[in-house]
Amino acid sequence: MDSRSNPLHEAADALSPFFTPEHEMLRDQVRRFVETEVKPHGEAWEAQGYVPRDVLRRMGSLGFFGIRYPESYGGSQMDTLGSAVLAEELGRSTFSGLAITALVHTDMASVHVFNAGSEAQKAKWMRKIIAGEAICAVAVTEPDAGSDVKSIRTTAQERDDGFVLNGAKMFITNGVYADLYCVAAKTGGLAGGSKAVTMFLVEKGTPGFRVGRALDKHGWRSSDTAELLFENCFVPREAVLGEVGRGFYAIMRNFQNERIVIAAMAMGEARAALELTVDYVKTRKAFGAPLWDKQAIRQRLAQRAAEVEAGRQLVYSVAWRDARGHDVTREVSMAKAYCGDLVNKVMYDCLQFHGGMGFMRGSVIERMARDARVQAIGGGATEVMLEEVAKRL
Ligand SMILES: Cc1cc2nc3c(=O)[nH]c(=O)nc-3n(C[C@H](O)[C@H](O)[C@H](O)COP(=O)(O)OP(=O)(O)OC[C@H]3O[C@@H](n4cnc5c(N)ncnc54)[C@H](O)[C@@H]3O)c2cc1C
Numbered sequence: 001m002d003s004r005s006n007p008l009h010e011a012a013d014a015l016s017p018f019f020t021p022e023h024e025m026l027r028d029q030v031r032r033f034v035e036t037e038v039k040p041h042g043e044a045w046e047a048q049g050y051v052p053r054d055v056l057r058r059m060g061s062l063g064f065f066g067i068r069y070p071e072s073y074g075g076s077q078m079d080t081l082g083s084a085v086l087a088e089e090l091g092r093s094t095f096s097g098l099a100i101t102a103l104v105h106t107d108m109a110s111v112h113v114f115n116a117g118s119e120a121q122k123a124k125w126m127r128k129i130i131a132g133e134a135i136c137a138v139a140v141t142e143p144d145a146g147s148d149v150k151s152i153r154t155t156a157q158e159r160d161d162g163f164v165l166n167g168a169k170m171f172i173t174n175g176v177y178a179d180l181y182c183v184a185a186k187t188g189g190l191a192g193g194s195k196a197v198t199m200f201l202v203e204k205g206t207p208g209f210r211v212g213r214a215l216d217k218h219g220w221r222s223s224d225t226a227e228l229l230f231e232n233c234f235v236p237r238e239a240v241l242g243e244v245g246r247g248f249y250a251i252m253r254n255f256q257n258e259r260i261v262i263a264a265m266a267m268g269e270a271r272a273a274l275e276l277t278v279d280y281v282k283t284r285k286a287f288g289a290p291l292w293d294k295q296a297i298r299q300r301l302a303q304r305a306a307e308v309e310a311g312r313q314l315v316y317s318v319a320w321r322d323a324r325g326h327d328v329t330r331e332v333s334m335a336k337a338y339c340g341d342l343v344n345k346v347m348y349d350c351l352q353f354h355g356g357m358g359f360m361r362g363s364v365i366e367r368m369a370r371d372a373r374v375q376a377i378g379g380g381a382t383e384v385m386l387e388e389v390a391k392r393l
Contacts, residue, residue, distance in 0.1 A: 027085045053177070065131070092268040092272040093272070098223075101173070137173060150197065153190060181209075202235055
């Protein structure tokens with residue numbers, strides 16, 4: 001069923017105070033793309049472990065990779081709500097591996113190039129990024145440092161003409177197939193904490209930089225994830241993204257956008273799961289009647305639908321305020337914590353009401369439940385987000 005035909009969601013979209021006709025056009029365009037070009041092929045991408053490059057180029061040609069960037073580079077210069085729309089609709093595709101492949105490129109990695117890059121770096125890369133010809137990854141996490149970014153141990157030792165990188169990066173989305181990597185390393189010594197972190201732009205093929213291994217995952221199986229290794233990898237001075245010693249602040253700044261996007265994606269996933277579960281329980285019969293006739297089932301789904309609606313509205317209002325330059329650090333953390341947890345509660349219930357079928361490989365809800373798990377971990381684990389909220393209460 002085309003999820004657009006679900007009256008619950010159509011009404012909610014049409015009445016939103018947050019969106020302009022431009023946002024709604026984008027939403028329709030992404031939905032059409034999902035129905036015709038994602039759903040028929042998503043299972044094949046899950047099996048092969050990555051999204052083919054021609055699909056990413058196609059997304060580039062449809063304008064999905066330039067939503068936040070200026071027209072001078074080929075973008076459409078929309079606001080944070082544009083990213084939220086893209087993320088929510090890709091999340092609703094039920095193929096979150098595809099969603100995260102695209103969203104890391106657009107909203108988590110290439111933002112480092114755009115926000116901190118020199119004119120020369122942007123002139124060289126932004127058009128290719130927007131066209132889907134150069135795919136980006138962001139490499140911050142390491143085997144021994146994830147939530148605690150300032151504890152990274154990859155070093156960048158300064159020489160006259162540049163820097164020499166040594167270290168390992170872990171769990172890097174688009175890690176195997178990207179062309180361009182925004183890499184965090186310490187220029188100020190390992191003891192230097194946050195002020196020692198610098199971001200570098202490292203191109204695939206740079207001597208001393210290689211993919212250690214592709215990682216096998218519980219979910220997001222069509223998203224490629226890798227361990228990366230830097231072994232005496234020389235990069236010229238022009239590879240610094242922004243200022244030396246300012247990388248931690250760039251990461252924290254870009255995290256705000258990343259977390260809004262992840263929260264929006266999670267709410268898209270939750271909506272899709274509720275839609276397909278409502279459809280399922282209306283047709284599946286037990287004890288002489290559809291499961292929908294059991295008050296316990298329909299009330300649980302109604303409760304989750306209410307929570308998801310609250311989550312969506314929180315994400316939209318945070319995106320709206322972010323677009324207007326408000327400081328929404330606390331609310332972004334709230335949205336990430338709330339939506340990352342909620343999507344897992346929704347998946348638990350939706351899988352439960354699919355019964356044994358929900359536990360079978362090949363059922364959509366089984367894949368979606370696996371995919372959702374990481375939403376409470378990646379991009380700031382729920383507990384870390386709650387600490388950010390608590391600090392600001
Ligand atoms: C599929 C996938 C894709 C990813 N993609 C990328 C990427 O593209 N680039 C990148 O740089 N990173 C990426 N990551 C890394 C991700 O952001 C980290 O996994 C995440 O930040 C958590 O770090 P960690 O795994 O080291 O967990 P740890 O920091 O070791 O934490 C483990 C757990 O401890 C708890 N915890 C941590 N800190 C606190 C605290 N202060 N209080 C209470 N509890 C706490 C949380 O429950 C957390 O899940 C990805 C991860 C996954 C799984």
